[in-house]
Amino acid sequence: MADRFYINSALSPGLVSVSGPEAHHLAVVCRLRPGDAVTLFNGDGHEYPGRVASVAKKSVTIDIQGIASPERELPFRLTFAVPLPKGDRADVLVEKLTELGVTDLVPLSTARSVVHPRDAKLERLQRHVIEASKQCGRNVLMQIHPVTAWADFCRTATGVRVLAHVGETVAISEIRKLGEDVTAAVGPEGGFTEEEVFAARAAGWQAVGLGRTVLRVETAALALAVLCGR
């Protein structure tokens, strides 16, 4: 796969000028030169193969030579609702959920969640989505939604709704047919409260287990994402 670069604008065959961090990445980090092959994407589901036409101090011109539409998305919506873990662990969570094909991430606020991310943090995490998409080949960006209270989310979520719950023995494969849209929720480090689990069950959610050990938030989310994507 040629080196991939994200451009936040409409793309089509012909010359396009790239500036800002992506131009720096192209010219300085990757040291690409006129004639080198690159692929551009903008999150519209397509990718745009081309070649570097010229490199200037603060901008790079790419000659887009075609449009390709490889199928790299899951054939269903996969939404994850997770209280963001602390620090770098949130970055890893976002990177890996992107790689695994999750379509939407809803940062949850629950009774026991301790991280309350601000808009700037969510914007920074969206940058991790782009970096992960450059690397893994996705041409649709995972959407990071505003922080949502569990009480609201558990009433309004759609699709097959599963809640990872410590001690539960039901496996996700027992309750969901491949191809159905899934909304999956993982609790905070302190776990969902009994009231939160009760509210979810009352709203039609099903609890699923992920084995005999207690997993950290990001491990549980990644394990569940793998199982949902198969």
Ligand code: SAM
């Ligand atoms: N003491 C907490 C409890 O019992 O819920 C531990 C919470 S765990 C660190 C964080 C979240 O990961 C849980 O709320 C649950 O959603 C998920 N989780 C962790 N291990 C799990 C397992 N073995 N099966 C299902 N979900 C699990």
